[in-house]
Amino acid sequence: MIYTDILIIGGGPAGLSAAITAAEKGADVILIERDDILGGQLVKQTHRFFGSKNEHAGTRGISIAEELKSKVFANDNIEVMLEGTAQGYYDDGVVTVSHEKRYKKIMPKKIIVATGASEKMLPFPNNDLPGVYGAGAVQTLMNVYGVVPGKKVLMIGAGNIGLIVSYQLMQAGVDVVGIVEAAPKIGGYLVHASKIRRAGVPIYTGHTIKEALGKESVEKAVICELDENWNEVEGSEKELDVDTICLAVGLKPISDFLIQAGCEMAYVPHLGGDVAIRDENLKTTNDKFYVAGDSAGIEEATAAILEGEVAGLSAVIDIGCSEESSENDRNEAKKQLADLRRGPVGKKIREGLKLAKEGKNAGKNRYSNIS
Amino acid sequence: MLEKTGIATSAELEKVKPSKERLEKGAVAIAECFREIPCDPCYHSCPFGAFDEFEDINDKPNIDHEKCTGCGICISNCPGLAIFVVDYSYSEKRGLVKIPYEFLPLPKKGDEVSALNREGKEVCKATVEKVEDDEKKDKTAVVWLSVPKDKVMDVRNMKVGE
Numbered sequence: 001m002i003y004t005d006i007l008i009i010g011g012g013p014a015g016l017s018a019a020i021t022a023a024e025k026g027a028d029v030i031l032i033e034r035d036d037i038l039g040g041q042l043v044k045q046t047h048r049f050f051g052s053k054n055e056h057a058g059t060r061g062i063s064i065a066e067e068l069k070s071k072v073f074a075n076d077n078i079e080v081m082l083e084g085t086a087q088g089y090y091d092d093g094v095v096t097v098s099h100e101k102r103y104k105k106i107m108p109k110k111i112i113v114a115t116g117a118s119e120k121m122l123p124f125p126n127n128d129l130p131g132v133y134g135a136g137a138v139q140t141l142m143n144v145y146g147v148v149p150g151k152k153v154l155m156i157g158a159g160n161i162g163l164i165v166s167y168q169l170m171q172a173g174v175d176v177v178g179i180v181e182a183a184p185k186i187g188g189y190l191v192h193a194s195k196i197r198r199a200g201v202p203i204y205t206g207h208t209i210k211e212a213l214g215k216e217s218v219e220k221a222v223i224c225e226l227d228e229n230w231n232e233v234e235g236s237e238k239e240l241d242v243d244t245i246c247l248a249v250g251l252k253p254i255s256d257f258l259i260q261a262g263c264e265m266a267y268v269p270h271l272g273g274d275v276a277i278r279d280e281n282l283k284t285t286n287d288k289f290y291v292a293g294d295s296a297g298i299e300e301a302t303a304a305i306l307e308g309e310v311a312g313l314s315a316v317i318d319i320g321c322s323e324e325s326s327e328n329d330r331n332e333a334k335k336q337l338a339d340l341r342r343g344p345v346g347k348k349i350r351e352g353l354k355l356a357k358e359g360k361n362a363g364k365n366r367y368s369n370i371s
Numbered sequence: 372m373l374e375k376t377g378i379a380t381s382a383e384l385e386k387v388k389p390s391k392e393r394l395e396k397g398a399v400a401i402a403e404c405f406r407e408i409p410c411d412p413c414y415h416s417c418p419f420g421a422f423d424e425f426e427d428i429n430d431k432p433n434i435d436h437e438k439c440t441g442c443g444i445c446i447s448n449c450p451g452l453a454i455f456v457v458d459y460s461y462s463e464k465r466g467l468v469k470i471p472y473e474f475l476p477l478p479k480k481g482d483e484v485s486a487l488n489r490e491g492k493e494v495c496k497a498t499v500e501k502v503e504d505d506e507k508k509d510k511t512a513v514v515w516l517s518v519p520k521d522k523v524m525d526v527r528n529m530k531v532g533e
Contacts, residue, residue, distance in 0.1 A: 048450035048511070050410040052428050058412035060509070171474060183422045185374040190406045191451025193377030198528040200491025276532050302409075343407045343429025 004030045004079075006315050007095055007108035009086045009257060013041020013301040014293025015114035016068040017308030018315075023077035025316045026324055030106060031072065032084035032097055038072065039065035040116055042301060044143035046171075047164055050189070050336070051302035051340060061301060062143075068305075089261040093288065110288055110315040113258055114308060117251035117294035119271065122156060125211040127245075131218030135165045137249035142172050150244030154221045155179040156209050160188035162248030166196050169246075175199045177240050180223050182208045182230065189345070209345060212245055221245050232250070253295045263289050266359055270352025271297030277359040280334065281314040282307060290315055297352055303340055309333040378489045379403055384524070389436040398441020398458035398467070401431040403527075404451060416448035443469045443503075448509035457523050466523035467500065472514045477502055478531050486518050487528040493524050497529060 006022050008015045011033030019031045037043060043059025056064045072078050084099035095111065097104045119134040121127070133141075133149055135157070141147045153174055155166045157180035166176045179196070184206050186193045193203060206226050211221040225236035253272035259265055263276045264285040276284040276291045283290050292311040293304035313330040316322040341349050372380045389399045400421070402413065407429045414422040414432065421438035422445070432454075441484035443456045446469060468486075478484055478499045486497035497516035504512040518526050 050408060050450050052409070052411055053415045057410060058416075058450055111394040186377060187410050189451060190373055190377065191404055191408070191449075194373075194379065194403065194489065195452050197377035198487060198489050198491050200487065201379050203375075276496055339428050340409045342427060343409055345406075345429070 001029070001094070002104060002106045002107060004028045004108050005319055005321065006030075006110045006112060006312075007032070007106055008112045008114060009080075009095075009115055010040070010114035010293070011035070011038040011080070012114060012293060012304065013042055013064070013068065014114050014116075014304040014308040014311070015040070015112070016072055017116060017305040018112045018292055018312035019078050019308075020068065020071045020075065021309045021312030021329075022316050023075045025313070025322050027077065027316050027319065027321055029078045030081065030108070031078055032081040032086060032099070034083065034085050036083050036194050038069045038082070042068075044139045045164075045301070046168060049302060050300075052336065055302050055305060055336060055340075057302070062204040063256065064301070064305075080271075086257055089257065103227055108288075109319050110222075110290065111261075112290045112292060112308075112311045112315060113295055114291070114293045114311075115254040115257060115277075115295040115306075115349070117245070117298055118251050120250040120252055120258060122209070122247050122249045126214065126218075127212060129212050129214050129218050130216070131214065131243055132212060132245045133245050133247065135161050138244075139165050139168065142168060148172050148174050149246070150218075150242075151175060152242045153244040153246050154209070154240055154242045155246045155248060156177060157181060157248035157250070157251070158183075158186045158188055158203055158205065159248060160192060161251075162246075163188040163192035163196055165246065165248060166201060167192065167199075167341065170196070170199055170201070177242055178223075179203045180207045180209055181205045182226055184228070202219050208232070208243065213239075218243055218245055251294065251298045253297060255295060258284065258289065258291065258295070260291060261286055266356055268297065268352045268355045270348045275356050277356060279357065281330070282317070283314055297349070297356060298360050299349055303337060303349075306333050306340070306356045310337070373405060379405060385390055387434075388524075389434075389439075393436045394457065394459050397460040398443075398456050398469075399436050400434055400439050400441060400443070400454055400456050402434055402445075402449075402454050404432055404449075404453040406461075407431055408451075410450060412448045412450060413445045413454060416445050418442070418444060443513055446471050446513045447503075447508040452511070453466060455527060459523060461517060464520065465517045466520040468497075468516045468518060468523055468526045469513050470516065470526075471527060472512045472529065473510065474531075476531060477504060477512055478514060478529070482531070484516070485530040486516060486522065486526040487530055488525045489527050491528065493530070494525050495519060497526065499529075 042065035
């Protein structure tokens, strides 16, 4: 049995920041990460971040990953388990982890779940043809492994991910033939959209993909217009010659571990799906568990880093090994989060967080009584 | 329109454009950032205090064009690549547009390139007058393009080799 103060599941921006914050306050931390590198989605985010100057704004995601990683590895209070997967939570407080071909038992005082998100899929005929990718996969291929996914790409989704990955495809020399967005308006930041538009890529708002065509792999994509009721406009079909269709149609929180541990969940569409009901300090209904980052609700990495700080400080405070400054630090992180979410683009998040706090839409009945 | 296509309308552009008198005086920055997003590096990057302080991080940038010297430091500090510098005083016939540019190969001084508008369409040829790509730019180069004066407000991108 391995004993520790805080176990953090997930080595992305939220988990890294939680680990650093808690360890700096003197807590012993074990950080487990399924991948063989730390950084989560940051390792492929070659673009500069928005947000406040205090929280890495203007810095590229890849540089933020390096900064957080070096802080983690420099801190003696943090033990990192790479290629480690949390397998389950037991009622006696034990978390089982597969790591280095062993099945390990960890007994933490507190657990922070920062497992991130997975990509949503879009149903359309032939969406199983080779050449249909998730945007995350495309970004990993290009920016981590230096492999381009194809020569001519159609992007589905004009949220920030669709816009950013389109731009990065162009930077890699790939032809982006267009961006299709079912909503009548561009969902991502308009500065990203303008940047792609002035590079000559058309953005088809109010359009959807009807089907992919091809024998062995994608050869064409058929798109069509949608009317104001989201119905296909007859005769508006257009065939585009592409070998790659990239789906950037949203993310959903990875909540399996929280559900298995018996944390009360709520379905909150504003946050991307099932999220743990939690208080403003990110503690769930299970006294041992905290959430941070995309697994707590889909946002961007700056918010994930701040949530990691809040969750890390909450765990430290609740264990009782904190310094007096922890409360102040937590208030400061919470204030910065509120600032970030105050504007019009944070409206959906604010509404979603309210639901997640109140436990409205609680979907307890949708899960078997595991714990 | 902007929300449907990504292309700013002339009404939106008018709101952020410096006065005619200021434009004639020389280099000045224009922030083509039209929606409130949580972002403030432009304010922090300006050594002349030309960006109004952000009361809320979601505020849109507001440039005091009298304080702005057109130095262009803000260009590569803007995560949205939405800031440009224009200079109508560059020469008698030609004006200058400084744009952020993150594609390879980078152009070289003296190159003739295609100057593109906000839709990505070529509006004229441009001459590359300077490429700023030092460490501080952190891979967001700033390319100085000279173009005919009547194209200064249209040119916002470039393409090498066409």
